[in-house]
Amino acid sequence: MNTSHAFLLHSTCSQAQWLEKLAQGGCFLIAEAAINSAVPGVAERWGGSLEQTRLYWGEAGRVHASISPYCFPVNPENWDAVREQLLTQHGWGIGIQLDWFMRAMPPVEQLKSLQKHLREWNTVVTPSGENAILRVGDWRVVKPLLEASTAPEASAFYGPIGSFWQLTPEGGAETLTLTQREKVAATPPPRTLSAAQWLALLGPSELDVYQRYMAHLREYHGRWRDTDDDSLLAFTQQQSEAAQLHGFNSERDIVRYLALASELEPSFIEAEWAQPVLSQPEYIGTQNRMDRLFEKAIQHLENA
Incomplete structure (x- = not known):
């Protein structure tokens, strides 16, 4: 007992x-x-x-x-x-x-x-x-x-x-x-x-993934450090699902998608600068689609 x-x-x-x-x-x-x-x-x-x-x-x-x-x-x-x-x-x-x-x-x-x-x-x-x-x-x-x-x-x-x-x-x-x-x-x-x-x-594997994402966001993105678990989990779930809907399925790509949604806004993927990347092939040279999207996001921030 x-x-x-x-x-x-x-x-x-x-x-x-x-x-x-x-x-x-x-x-x-x-x-x-x-x-x-x-x-x-x-x-x-x-x-x-x-x-x-x-x-x-x-x-x-x-x-x-x-x-x-x-x-x-x-x-x-x-x-x-x-x-x-x-x-x-x-x-x-x-x-x-x-x-x-x-x-x-x-x-x-x-x-x-x-x-x-x-x-x-x-x-x-x-x-x-x-x-x-x-x-x-x-x-x-x-x-x-x-x-x-x-x-x-x-x-x-x-x-x-x-x-x-x-x-x-x-x-x-x-x-x-x-x-x-x-x-x-x-x-x-x-x-x-x-x-x-x-x-x-959640299943053990899914739980482990979400917890890793949440820990990463708290460590590297200041806006999440003092946020309650419910709010951060809701954001992590929503944006992880959005990433997969747009074809980003590896953990590395999803983490970068979460980073962009944190530093820009959750609807960043609908922006004029982001949309063209989604219609491009998965790989152009050695860069995959997320590499190019991340690069475009940095250019957008520098020009803002």
């Missing part, structure tokens, strides 16, 4: 401990139809209509019902059947127990409240301002997100939830329990992820 943060308890538990939670009540399972076609049928059997258990809603929910995550109640009476049908592979379901103040509510109200909360987290806004689907039923998303969160951020994500459980086919479990709840202001969806949270969700 270890504590990642003072407000977040990370534990390894046995099947018996999960069964104790089931007996206490307020337990639910999130499972994704996208990876297990049995999910909608099981959810409907134990949670009521598909509309009551599906986390995608409205017209989009009906159209994408076959790939939506579902959330439904589990208890000592249905657990063996649910486990046999759904928890046959690692990562095929996350257990939830509601916090104590929710468990006194009628089961139908518990499900409504939990469904509303989880739906608000289906779509999140990245630091670069783009919408992204957040897989709330995937432990590989939930765990790093929470471990990268501040206490208020974790409190917002937990909402009415007391603990998340990564349930395995063997019966064991890994749990993350919120031990210190903070008051957070109500915000309408989609929720916004901080730079630290978003970086935690």
Whole structure:
């Protein structure tokens, strides 16, 4: 057992401990139809209509019902059947127990409240301002997100939830329990992820690249030295993507693109002096396109 943060308890538990939670009540399972076609049928059997258990809603929910995550109640009476049908592979379901103040509510109200909360987290806004689907039923998303969160951020994500459980086919479990709840202001969806949270969700190689770019910008470009991580990550993501859209794909070229966007302005590529370079061949002699663009930028600055 270890504590990642003072407000977040990370534990390894046995099947018996999960069964104790089931007996206490307020337990639910999130499972994704996208990876297990049995999910909608099981959810409907134990949670009521598909509309009551599906986390995608409205017209989009009906159209994408076959790939939506579902959330439904589990208890000592249905657990063996649910486990046999759904928890046959690692990562095929996350257990939830509601916090104590929710468990006194009628089961139908518990499900409504939990469904509303989880739906608000289906779509999140990245630091670069783009919408992204957040897989709330995937432990590989939930765990790093929470471990990268501040206490208020974790409190917002937990909402009415007391603990998340990564349930395995063997019966064991890994749990993350919120031990210190903070008051957070109500915000309408989609929720916004901080730079630290978003970086935690990126793949290791992508995360490493962005961190190198950000460290380079802080070291060599004074405007970024005192800038917060969220703003710098948003800039780095946006301009890295812009560089690739314009055909600059090597890390060396992207770093130079970021430098130009920092020292000039993000829209520098649309300037009259820059546009002709984009229509030229990739190589002219020993210079590639970025070599020539960088040279043109220096001439532009000298003549400004």
